[in-house]
Amino acid sequence: ARDDNERNSFLAQLVADTRTNQQAVMDLVVQRKNNYQSAILKRRIELERFVAKLGGPDADDQAAIEAGKALLARTS
Numbered sequence: 346a347r348d349d350n351e352r353n354s355f356l357a358q359l360v361a362d363t364r365t366n367q368q369a370v371m372d373l374v375v376q377r378k379n380n381y382q383s384a385i386l387k388r389r390i391e392l393e394r395f396v397a398k399l400g401g402p403d404a405d406d407q408a409a410i411e412a413g414k415a416l417l418a419r420t421s
Contacts, residue, residue, distance in 0.1 A: 346352035396402060 346355055
C-alpha cells in the first residue's frame with residue numbers, strides 16, 4: 346500500500362471478502378447437513394419398509410440389538 350488510505354481500503358475489502366466467504370461456507374455446511382439428513386431419513390424409511398416386508402420386528406430382534414449394544418460398549 347502506498348499510504349494509509351489505500352491500506353485502510355485494502356483492509357476494508359479484505360474484511361468484506363472474508364465475511365462473504367464465511368457466509369458462503371456456512372451456507373454450504375447447512376446445505377450438506379440438510380442433504381445428509383434427507384439421505385439418512387430416506388434410508389431409514391427404506392429399511393423400515395424392508396423389515397416390515399420381512400414380517401416386522403419382534404422381541405428376539407430387540408434382544409439381539411441390546412446384546413450388540415452391550416458388546417460394543419465393552420469393546421470401546
